[in-house]
Amino acid sequence: MAGCAITPLRTWDANDFTLTEQEVKLIAIEEHDRWNDERIADGWTLDLSLKKADPVQKRTPYLVPWQELPPDIAQYDADFVEAIPSILASAGMQVVRTTELTQKLSDAST
Numbered sequence: 001m002a003g004c005a006i007t008p009l010r011t012w013d014a015n016d017f018t019l020t021e022q023e024v025k026l027i028a029i030e031e032h033d034r035w036n037d038e039r040i041a042d043g044w045t046l047d048l049s050l051k052k053a054d055p056v057q058k059r060t061p062y063l064v065p066w067q068e069l070p071p072d073i074a075q076y077d078a079d080f081v082e083a084i085p086s087i088l089a090s091a092g093m094q095v096v097r098t099t100e101l102t103q104k105l106s107d108a109s110t
Helices: 021-041 071-090 098-109
Strands: 004-008 093-097
Touching: 021 071, 071 093, 093 098
Parallel strands: none
Antiparallel strands: 004 093
């Protein structure tokens, strides 16, 4: 996850972890790619004539690369990504940058 890892909650300020703008964009793109793969596997198809998704017929105008999404839908993905630290903290987990994790593991082994 963009140079980050998920670990058990170890600090009380885990809820305050903030992803950089670049990390948010990268993870939002990855999340949208995952969403596309999930929809395709479930039989959804692209229909650019629609204004919003049709879950009954499994058609959506959003089955496109993230860069082609309407700005409000791309922002929806980014908003979700920005909420990940809080969501994980409420489940007893936290986000750490892998450089921090590597240093903590190194310190623990000495």
